Amino acid sequence: MAPPSFLRPLTRSRLSGEIEGILLEGIIGGKLRVGEKLPTERELAADLDVNRSTVRAALGKLESLELVEIRHGDGVYVKDFRRSSNLELILALTRMDEHQRDSVISSLLRLRTIFGPDMAFLASQNRTDDHLRSLREVIRESRLSVLEKDILVHHVIALASTNVLYLLLLNFFNKFMFEYGYLYFEDPENARRSVLFHREIYQALKGKNGRKARKIMEDVMKFSEDAVAGRLKKQDHAGR
Numbered sequence: 001m002a003p004p005s006f007l008r009p010l011t012r013s014r015l016s017g018e019i020e021g022i023l024l025e026g027i028i029g030g031k032l033r034v035g036e037k038l039p040t041e042r043e044l045a046a047d048l049d050v051n052r053s054t055v056r057a058a059l060g061k062l063e064s065l066e067l068v069e070i071r072h073g074d075g076v077y078v079k080d081f082r083r084s085s086n087l088e089l090i091l092a093l094t095r096m097d098e099h100q101r102d103s104v105i106s107s108l109l110r111l112r113t114i115f116g117p118d119m120a121f122l123a124s125q126n127r128t129d130d131h132l133r134s135l136r137e138v139i140r141e142s143r144l145s146v147l148e149k150d151i152l153v154h155h156v157i158a159l160a161s162t163n164v165l166y167l168l169l170l171n172f173f174n175k176f177m178f179e180y181g182y183l184y185f186e187d188p189e190n191a192r193r194s195v196l197f198h199r200e201i202y203q204a205l206k207g208k209n210g211r212k213a214r215k216i217m218e219d220v221m222k223f224s225e226d227a228v229a230g231r232l233k234k235q236d237h238a239g240r
Helices: 015-028 041-048 052-064 088-093 098-126 129-140 146-161 164-180 188-206 210-239
Strands: 068-071 075-078
Touching: 015 052, 015 088, 041 052, 052 068, 088 098, 088 164, 098 146, 098 164, 098 188, 098 210, 129 146, 129 188, 146 164, 146 188, 188 210
Parallel strands: none
Antiparallel strands: 068 075
């Protein structure tokens, strides 16, 4: 029997991750329909020439992303990711292909531009002396890169906001920043802009100036969103 159409040969560099990617592409791309039963572990292992434990690990990851439901004694069924999946799926989507990655990156930056200014406003109203002290220490730390400083600055601002949802969103976003922050921070001008932002936002929080904190955050978020969009557009044209 021929392998299912959604399968493709493996490069055998990281088998479990590759299988996860193949099935992810099939689900997101619609080749695997909602409610459809996947081939058995044994069948997938035979079709892909891997052992069953490798297939099982990939299916377990897809289950954690709420993409499939594993019914023990019955089989593995495709779930509707539009109803069931969470933010962790976003990082998985960035690894599918460059077009999908760029779309996800743009969406994430738009999300940050939306919630970042309100987070800064709340931080200016709720910050404590300890928050200011932490922020000052991060800004003065010479052993950190600008990217590392930026991640920590935003983390302190999220803590100072006292909004747990913003903190959790930022924790997720930081995973993305560690992987793709180079798209912004490789440009020296962008790095200098962030250094200036760190000083300005500190002063706004110190003075408990909510309006200024909101505007500073809004400006830097929009600047970074536009800068990364411009770089992705150049890469896209260069790749054609």
